[in-house]
Amino acid sequence: MLLVCPATALSEAPSRPQPPTLESCQERFAAWPDDRDAAMCFYQCAQEASAREAVTRALTALEARHPDQGWLPLVLGHVRMLSSHKAAEAPYRRAAETFHRLQQAEGEVLAAINLRAILLAQGRAEEARQWTRRVVEVASTSGRPDLRARALMVEASHLYEVELDLGRAFRVLKRAEPLVFPEGTEGMKKQYLSVMGTVSERLGRLDEASDINARLVELTRSTGDLFLEAHGRFTLANLALRRLEREHVLSDRGRALALARQALAAAERTGNTTLVARAARLTADLLGDSPEEHREADVLLARCLALPETPESQELRLSCLWTRAERRAGVDPAGAIQDSEASLRLASERNDPLYLALALRGRGTVAYRTQPLPEALAHAERAVDALEALRQTQSDASSQAELFATWARDYHRLAGWTLEAGGATGRAHTLSPRAALSRTFAVSERLRARTLLDALVASRALVDAEDTPERRAQRSEVQSRLVAVQRRLLDPLLTGAGRDAALKELQELERRERDLRPVPRQGALEFASLDAVEQGLEEDEALLVFLVGDDVDLTGTSAGGAWVLVVTRAGTRVHRIPERTRLAAAATLFSGLVERRDGSELGAAVALHAQLLGPALAGLPATVRRLLLVPDGPLHDLPFAALREHREGAPLVARYELGVVPSASLWRHWRGDAPPTLGGEALVLADPEWVLGHGESRSAAASRSGIFEEAALLGALPEARREGFGVEEALRDAHMAPRLWVGPEASERALKDADLSRVRVLHMAAHAVVDAEAPERSALVLTPGTEEEDGILQPREISRLRLNGALVVLSACSSASGAVLPGEGVLSLSRAFFEAGARAVVASLWPLRDAEAADLMERFYRHLATGMSVSAALRAAQLEASDAGLPPAAWAGLVVLGDAGLVATAPREEAAPLCGLDPALLMAAALVVLLALGFIARGRWRGGRAPAATRGAAARRR
Structure with missing residues (x-):
């Protein structure tokens, strides 16, 4: 909730300053009765709970004598807020009307912001919306940047509190940031940090949110603002709990509990019962199971539940109830069920999908521990339904993916519980094994690569009505400005100050571009069923679906575990695999050993094969020769091709063709398209000539430039040029019509202008730069081609290429890697080509050596040109490289994504027998x-x- 409590000009020392006395504030006001800071002195005095009653009486008396002093009722609202939201409404309303009558924009904005927060806390959303509009109107009319910043913060608060649109709220706050820092008042800075910390936390940006709240705590300590210090400390402790749940490092529990105790102590200093109750609940949530901790938790939760039952306290009461229910489950099952049902009723009354999902999660945990498993399954399934509703509140695909990633463990839990109900863990089953497999498969599909599936389904529909010509023109204008800024950033002679300014401009333009994108369309999706996938597989194919969750959660309840579903035309089986934390460590170790190129990875390759694939492959029909892998979590970056059953044995790729798909629904989407026409056109871009750099050393930038520094210093790729000629020759021999663009012809402008609808193979041998922190800045580096291009082909541009079921081959470093979002998958360059209409993409998990890449591609195309499928051609090329003695680092990182069975070239005809000739x-x-x-x-x-x-x-x- 957004509150504005301006501070006086107090000491900036790191220790907390002592509040002024009531007498000193009265003397100061008597000397300067029209001065804002003289009125604010009373708020600082009221930081001591024992002084609040006297301060309230003094302010009430002064307001009666000074009816045109709007700061007095505003400060009275601040003081009453320290104890009760409801009591603050009337003075804030009087302050807003007084400032409006006197045409004092700053006071009116501050009073309206706080009044809006009070109304929202009471569930009076429509009244709060009216005051939000008033804040924006007054701030805009005033022309003052500081008031504009406050209006933006209010707008962001409305977006996340009322509309639940966290992505837009985040971008609106970023627009306010340069107006607040470094020149804004201490009050503005605290307001910004408070709201941004909450939005970042809900988006799952835990590191960013922790940094923000640490800054808030330090700032509030230096200004003596006990209320916001307590809020910041509570958020820091809550973030530590979120990180503990996500990373599952149980040794961090003690640190999180220590932060919760600090938050409780800070809340108690304020005397605010709501803050105390929030911190008490969080502390109880983190306490262990010893008798002493149980007693302490009971006392803390009793304090939490002692709050009066008001709309304002509903959110806190329901969270206290589900916390107490989870703690009581092991000792008082009936009481736990009663508490969790009460929490669920309150959440249903709020009509908020976030709190409904949280309450249902808690209800499911209690049911799992106290009731038959079907009861727990019902609540877990309802929680997932609530998450789907929450997802639909986000207005852009990136925010949907970020938000969804924070809830992936709920899908893992439901999947594991469903398998358990089907007898997979040895527990007496309450579902038939087949029904459990079908329902688990459905849960898995609801989790995976949803924004990509949305985009591909929407691409088949008519143009979105909201994507008007005006919006498209605005996007085009923003894109042009983006290019201009990025060209500046690619100049190695740009100074540090100029680089910082350009980066800030770029960030603003990126936010504007995202706001102008069409709203993602939802609701028309049909996820692939297990029956349909089994029927769609060929006899020689198997789909391996990985679900990589944790074995238990922080309460000791089953978190679903980790599994692999093995789907073939003949049926489906399931096997248990190691949980997420174990697999993450093993996969990281294996990849690191592969990079050493000394054979030291063999032991890890055998261990991972046994853990992930041993039982799964042992039961496969003998006809299977292609594995379609649906990875999850730490398996996205795993080079499956290099795994092996024995140290002396052949790698996995010697036995199977391999393909990677984001989900079975997407695989069916690609397979459901009509087979592409064989032969046709091909386009090959090789060794683009990089011309923006000046070839001189550059000064160090004050801030991180990411891909721009890297791209500006890239050199030529002579082996890529050789590769391009080899690809052209191979495709011509396969009776295709290839076009080869090398050097300056391999340009961004030429690619965008080309008619790609008839292109069946698009090959790009070039540099790639990958930014895991800002995936949309990753790029393939081409020749610009014109002054209107920057030569870095980024995902937002790639997705607008019009490919028609083509095979795309990215002979570029790390083109299949990038940031991994739980559930959504890898935000890579490859993904953008699927949005553009590609049917299969061959790309690399890691950096490629120029000569090795060229040789591997020569082998790949030699086999592809004979009419082999993409996965068969890549398998043959990788085997040749392995047989030639090359280490897995040279060949195992190349993967087929999408439709691995795609055939891009017509099989070569055998020569007719020369019968009957002399x-x-x-x-x-x-x-x-x-x-x-x-x-x-x-x-x-x-x-x-x-x-x-x-x-x-x-x-x-x-």
Whole structure:
């Protein structure tokens, strides 16, 4: 909730300043009765709970004598807020009307902001919305940047509190940030940090939220603001709990409990019963199971539940009830059920999907521990339904993905419980094994790659009505400005100050571009069922669906565990695998050993094969030769091709073709399309000529520039140029019509202008730069082509290319890697090509060496050109590389994403038998051929490889 409690100009020392006395404030006001700070002195005095009653009487008397002094009722509202929201409403309303009558914009804005918060806390959303509009109107009319910043913060608060749109709230706050820091008042800074900390936490940006709240605590300590200090400390402790739940490092529990106790002590200093109750509940949530801790938790939760039952306290009461229910489950089952049912009733009355999901999560935990498993399943399924409703409140795909990622463990829990109900853990089953598998598969599909699926389904529909020509023109204008700013950032001569300014401008433009995107369409999705997937698989295919959760949660309740579902045309089986934390450590170790290129990864390869694949592969039908992998969590970056059953044995890719799909629903989406026409056009871009850099050293920037510093210093790729010619030759031999663009011709402008609808293969041998912190800045680096382009082809631009079921091959570093969001998957460059319409993408999990990449691609295309599927061609190329003695680092990182069974070229026809011809004629023809070959061989020997001539001929064909 957004509150504005301005501070006086007090000491900036790190220790908390002592509040002024009531007598000193009265003397100060008598000397300067029109001064704002003289009135604010009373608020500082009221920080001591024992002084509040006297301060309230003094302010009431002064307000009666000074009816045109709007700061007096405003400060009275602040003082009453320290004890009761309801009591603060009337003075805030009087202050707003007084300032409005006197045309004092600043006071009116501050009073309206606080009044709006009071109304919202009481559930009076429509009245709060009216005061939000008033704040924005007054601030805009005033023309003051500081009031504009406050209006933006109120707008952001409305977005996340009322509309639950966290993504837009975050971007609105970012627009306010340069208006607040560094020149804003202490009060504005505290207001900004308070709201931004809450929004960041709810989006799952836990590190960012922790930094913000640490700054808030330090600022409030220096200004003596006990209320906001307690709020900041509570949020820090809550973030520590969130991180504990996410990372499952149980040793961090003690630190989180210590932070909760600090938050409770800070709340008690304020005397505010609501703050005390919140901190008490959090502390109880983190206490252990010893008798002493149980007694302490009971006392704390009793304090929490002692609050009067008002709309204002409903949110806190329901969370106290579900916390007490979870703690009582092991000792008082009936009481636990009663508490959790009461919490659920309160959440249902709020009609808020967030709190409904939280209450249902708690109700499910209690049911799992106290009631038959079907009861727990019912509540867990309802929790997932609430999460779907929460997802739909977000107005852009990125925010949907971020928010959804924070709830992935609820899907893992429901999936594991469902398998348990089907007897997978040995517990007496309450579902048939087949029903449990089908329902688990459905839960898995609801979790995975949802925004990508939304985008692909929407691309088949008519243009969104909200995406008007005006909005498209605005997006185009913003895109042009983005290019101009990025061209500046790519200049190695840009100074540190200029670079910082350009980065700030870029961030603002990126936020505007995202706000102008069409709202994601939802509700028309049909997830793939297990029956449909089984029927859609070929006899030689198996789909391996991984669900990688934790074994238990912080209460000791089953968190679902980790599983692999093995789906074939003949049926589906399920096997238990190690939980997430164990797999994350093992996968990281394996990838690190692969990078060493010394064979030290063999032991880890065998261990992971046994843990992930051993039982799954042992039961596969003998006909299976292609594995379609649906990874989860730490498995997204795992090079499955290099796993092996024995140290001396062959790698997995020797036995199976491999393909990676984000979800079974997306796999069916691609498979459901009509098979592409074989042959046709191909487009090959190789070794783009980077021309923006000046080739000079650059000064160090004051802030991180990410991909721009890296891109500006990239060199040529001579082996990529050789690769391009080899790809062109292989595709021409496969009766395709390839176009080869190398050097300056391999430009961003040319690619965007090209008609790609008939292109069946798009090959790009170029540099890639990946920014895991800002995935939308990742890029393939091309020649710009015009002054209107910057040469860095980013996801927002890639997704607007119009591919029609093409195979895209990204011979570029880390083009299949990037930030991993739980559930959503990898935010990679490859993903953007799927949004553009690609049917399959071949890309790399890690950096590629130039010569090794060129050789591997030569092998791949040699097999692809014979009519092999993409996965078969890649398997053959990887086996050749392995047989040639190359380490897994040289070949195992290349993966097929999407439709691994795609065939891009027509099979080569065998020569017809020469039946009935005269043997003498055959011998004569053979002699002519041999003589011709001799002349050709002599010509090649004399001229060597003649790279310039060969490539010149290719250039003329372009």
